[in-house]
Amino acid sequence: MTITWPTGNTGNGCMLLNMQNGKPLFSSIQLGKEGAYHTIIENTDPEFILTKGKRDLISQNGWNIFFDKVPLKPHQSYKINFKKKSASVSTSGTRTIISIDGVEAPDFQGKLEITLYNGQPLFNVAAVISTQIDSTAILYDAGLVSKQQSVKSISWSDVYDKMQISSKLADTTQNVAVKYRTIIGKNPSGSIAVFPAPHQYFYPLDEAFNLKFVWYGNNYRNLLPGFGFGIRQDLYGDNRYVPWFNAPPGTQQRLNFFCLLSTGIPTALLAEVKKYTHNDSYKPLPGYKTMSSHFHNEFTSRVVLAGKPFTDSPSFIKVFKNLGVNIVHLAEFHGTGHPRGPDEQRLLELKTLFNQCERLSSANFLLLP
Incomplete structure (x- = not known):
C-alpha cells in the first residue's frame, strides 16, 4: 500500500506500507518535491510495550483516584503483537487515517491507526486497544524498531537546551533525559523526530522530575528485539503516589506517538517540533496574565x-x-x-x-x- 499526502512547503510525504506479516510495516517513509523523493527511514516497525497493573477502585474516589501506588502491586509488561489483517483508509477533516486490524496483547485487542496531517510532514501512530477487565491501570512505551540499525545517528536536546548527537550506537539501550520530549534519528537523506503528545502522555505525580522519557538502542527492555528509538515512561515515577493511567472496560486507549519528517539536520527539525508547543512556553495574550x-x-x-x-x-x-x-x-x-x-x-x-x-x-x- 502506497500513501502520499501534501506536506506544505516541503512538498509531499510518501509512505510505503508492507501488509505481509513478518515484514516491516514501514517499507519506506519518504519526503520530496516534484516526484524526487528522499528516503528518511526504511524497513522499520512501530512497536509498543504495554504495562498493565491494578487500579484501586474501592478505598477513595473510584476511577478519579490519585493516591494510588500501582507499581507496588502486581503488574506485567508485554510487547504488543501485531498480525496485519484488513486495512481501511478514511478521512476526518483534513486528516487521513489508515486503520489496520490485528493488534493484540493479553486481555487487550484492537487496531493500529496511522494518522497523516494534511499540509504537515507529520504523522501519528497509535495502537488503539481496549480491555474488558475491570480495575485496570496501564502505561506504555513505544517507538520505531528495525532488525538492523535504521539510522546513522541519534540526536536530542539535553536538559540545558544543548543539542547532543550519538553516532556510536551501543549494543544496549540508553534512557535519556531530554528537553522537549523528543528524540531524532538521522540518515543521509534526512531526519525523523519521535515525540509524544506533550500533556496526554504524562501521568500525574507530586514531583516534576525529568525521568528520561526517551530511549534508543538495541533490545529495549529485553522485549523489543532489534534497534530502535522512541518514548518511554518510568514505572515508579517519583516513588510516592504513582497512579498510571485508567483503562476502564470497553474504553479505547490510544497508545500513540508522533513522527515529524525533514530532509534537513536534527537541529532544524527540533525547531519545527518546538513550534507545536510555542517552544514549551505560554504565548502572551494581550490584556491577560498567565x-x-x-x-x-x-x-x-x-x-x-x-x-x-x-x-x-x-x-x-x-x-x-x-x-x-x-x-x-x-x-x-x-x-x-x-x-x-x-x-x-x-x-x-x-x-x-x-x-x-x-x-x-x-x-x-x-x-x-
Missing part, C-alpha cells in the same frame, strides 16, 4: 529556614519565567509546615514565606504565598 497554581517547592522550609545558601533568583523562578508564566501561586507548607503551631514557629514560617514572595516578585512576575 497564572499557574499549587506548587510544593518548599523553598521556605527546606532552604531559607534551614539556613542553606540561596541566590538572588532561585532556579525555579527562572523556570517559570522561561515558561512565560506571570503569576505563580505557591503551596509551600503542604507537608513541612506547622499549621497547628506552636504559634511562634508558624508565624515565622508565614513571615518568611511572605518576605520571599515579595523579594522574588517583579514588575511582570508575581509570586503569591
Whole structure:
C-alpha cells in the first residue's frame, strides 16, 4: 500500500506500507518535491510495550483516584503483537487515517491507526486497544524498531537546551533525559523526530522530575528485539503516589506517538517540533496574565529556614519565567509546615514565606504565598 499526502512547503510525504506479516510495516517513509523523493527511514516497525497493573477502585474516589501506588502491586509488561489483517483508509477533516486490524496483547485487542496531517510532514501512530477487565491501570512505551540499525545517528536536546548527537550506537539501550520530549534519528537523506503528545502522555505525580522519557538502542527492555528509538515512561515515577493511567472496560486507549519528517539536520527539525508547543512556553495574550497554581517547592522550609545558601533568583523562578508564566501561586507548607503551631514557629514560617514572595516578585512576575 502506497500513501502520499501534501506536506506544505516541503512538498509531499510518501509512505510505503508492507501488509505481509513478518515484514516491516514501514517499507519506506519518504519526503520530496516534484516526484524526487528522499528516503528518511526504511524497513522499520512501530512497536509498543504495554504495562498493565491494578487500579484501586474501592478505598477513595473510584476511577478519579490519585493516591494510588500501582507499581507496588502486581503488574506485567508485554510487547504488543501485531498480525496485519484488513486495512481501511478514511478521512476526518483534513486528516487521513489508515486503520489496520490485528493488534493484540493479553486481555487487550484492537487496531493500529496511522494518522497523516494534511499540509504537515507529520504523522501519528497509535495502537488503539481496549480491555474488558475491570480495575485496570496501564502505561506504555513505544517507538520505531528495525532488525538492523535504521539510522546513522541519534540526536536530542539535553536538559540545558544543548543539542547532543550519538553516532556510536551501543549494543544496549540508553534512557535519556531530554528537553522537549523528543528524540531524532538521522540518515543521509534526512531526519525523523519521535515525540509524544506533550500533556496526554504524562501521568500525574507530586514531583516534576525529568525521568528520561526517551530511549534508543538495541533490545529495549529485553522485549523489543532489534534497534530502535522512541518514548518511554518510568514505572515508579517519583516513588510516592504513582497512579498510571485508567483503562476502564470497553474504553479505547490510544497508545500513540508522533513522527515529524525533514530532509534537513536534527537541529532544524527540533525547531519545527518546538513550534507545536510555542517552544514549551505560554504565548502572551494581550490584556491577560498567565497564572499557574499549587506548587510544593518548599523553598521556605527546606532552604531559607534551614539556613542553606540561596541566590538572588532561585532556579525555579527562572523556570517559570522561561515558561512565560506571570503569576505563580505557591503551596509551600503542604507537608513541612506547622499549621497547628506552636504559634511562634508558624508565624515565622508565614513571615518568611511572605518576605520571599515579595523579594522574588517583579514588575511582570508575581509570586503569591
